Amino acid sequence: MKAPSNPWAGRFREGMSDRLVRFNTSLPIETRLFEADVRASMAHVSMLSATGLLTAEEGAALERGLGAIREDWLAGRIELDPELEDIHMNLEMLLTERLGEVGKKVHTARSRNDQQAAAQRIFFKESTLQLAERVKLLERTLLEHCKQHGNLVMPSYTHLQRAEFTSYAHWASTYVVMLDRDRTRLLDCVRRADECPLGGCASTGSSLGIDRWKTATQLGFRRPTMHSIDSVSDRDYLVEFTGHAALLMVHLSRFAEEIIVFTSQEFGFLRLADAYCTGSSIMPQKKNPDVLELVRGKAATAMGDAMSLLALVKNLTLGYNKDVQEDKTSWFSALDACMSSVDIMSDIVRTMEPVAHRMREATRSGHILATEYANYLVRRGLPFREAHHVVGELVRKAEDRGVDVSELDVSELRAAYPHFADDVRELTIEGVIRGKNSAGSCGAEAMARLYDELETLLQSPTQTRGDRTKELNT
The missing domain is CATH 1.10.275.10 (Fumarase/aspartase (N-terminal domain))
Known part of the structure; x- marks a missing residue:
């Protein structure tokens, strides 16, 4: 029949x-x-x-x-x-x-309910681990880029205004730290999803003498799921994933935005390779960072995917409901956005070039030494709040004259506060950067420790058991 x-x-x-x-x-x-x-x-x-x-x-x-x-x-x-x-x-x-x-x-001894849940978890584990590997590759590429350009100085910003100064590597390595949080969140999500739902059947298990541990072990799962109803109704791991994916894309979007800003003619801190830019159909001179703008756009899609999955499951009764057939739309959309964006950002980092003289030039204005002038007075016993006030008045005086505070004569500094001495001229950007060596700072010693710590993190494995013979990014 x-x-x-x-x-x-x-x-x-x-x-x-x-x-x-x-x-x-x-x-x-x-x-x-x-x-x-x-x-x-x-x-x-x-x-x-x-x-x-x-x-x-x-x-x-x-x-x-x-x-x-x-x-x-x-x-x-x-x-x-x-x-x-x-x-x-x-x-x-x-x-x-x-x-x-x-x-x-x-x-x-199975239903399409647990059959579907099993196929999804197998694919979920492997695709999420593959994404984590790609994030690790981006981290590695960015870390090597930092080491290659470690001695360059640039302004640091708050409110997109020049605030202090730092090294280019210190700025760029921020994203390595952020991305490693994304990577470990993905691995944590896989750990919770590492349970096999086969044997949950429609929702209450099977009266046939099955061995769920054998199936789970053969498929490379840590264990069978604990509860048969939960086996077929649980989509928490997808909700987690899309949330983590949205945050990963937010980090990539922020990185893309900063690169866009720094490659603009107004900043000129970075150059992008021609292979990763587009032109204009009407303006021959244009070199546009469209790929980075697309990363920003895909971040919006991933954020919507996370909200869509939450809305999908928010009022479902226990057991299988046909609504969850739609879970793959949001899941795959977020997965694909992350895969493609992480890959293209690795290419961008590998080929972009910092423009040292433009970054260094930007540190010569904006009263960027003001905080160090205040610290100078603190070392001579002045309370910081009072030192802040003194230097603030000096900045105002410099602005009235159309110069940077670092261009004021020592006699003018001393007139504002007598503890200023000729050695204030020894405050240089490179010297101050070298002296910032507390944990996480931009000094050479602090950066060396950071590199060691990041290297240790990147040596941690992302693989678990499982068959990965099929390319997942389809």
Whole structure:
């Protein structure tokens, strides 16, 4: 007897309308989960054989059939049937067409509810680990860039106004620290998702003698999920992921924005490689940072994906609900935005060039030594608040004369406060930077310690067990 095109045909007198078939299908969005579904089915069959729910011959036939389907899929020789509802029915139909009646036994002791949850978690673990690896590559690329250009000085900013000064490497390494938080958040999310839902069945488990630990172990999961209802209704890991993805994209967007600002003619601190810029259809002189603007735009999409998933699950009752078929739309959108943006930012960092003289020139104005003048007075016993007031008056005097505070004569400084001496002229930007060596500061010693700490973080592994033979970024 030919397998029915839907698993509930025995209950209904007529099939679904054409419009419902089109509306109900999840096939277009979930195709990339097919290979994971095949692997989960292979582990499920192995468990059924081990527990006696399949004969040795049946189990061997099913494993061979699933292996052949997987091989054909990876080679691009399988085209899924859009008339079938989802990847699971496509897989079962393919197996039945190839093996006959024994193909129908693949669904013993499972539901599409736990089958879907398992395929998603397999793909989730592998794709999230792959993203974490790509974030690590961006961190590594940026860290090497910092080391290459470690001695350059530039202004530091608050409110986008020149505030103090720092090294270029100190500025750029900020994003390494931020990105490492993103990477470890992703790994933490994978740790919580590292449980196998197979065996939860529709929602209350199975009365057949299955071994969920065997299935979980074979698929590389840490353990089976603790609760059968939670197995099929939990989407917390996707909510977590899209939240982490949104924050990662926010960090990339901030980095992109600063690069855009620093490559503008008004700043001129950075140059982008021609290969990562676009031109204008009307203005021949233009060199536009469109790729960085797209990163900013994709951050907005990722933020919307996180909110969309929260809204999707906020009022669902326990057990499986068809609403969660839509979870992949937000999940894959956020995943793809992160993958492509992290990769392009690695290319940008690898090829961009700091313009040393423009950064150094920018430190010669904006009264950028004012804070160090106040610190100079603090070292001579003046309370900081009073020192702040004294130097503030000097800045006002310099502005009235149209000069930088560092250009005032020592006699004028001494007139404002007698503890100013000739050695105030020894305050130089490079000298002050060298002296800032408390933890996290911009001095050479502090930066060396930071590099060591970041190197240690980047040596931590991101891989866990699991088959990664299929490229996930499709």
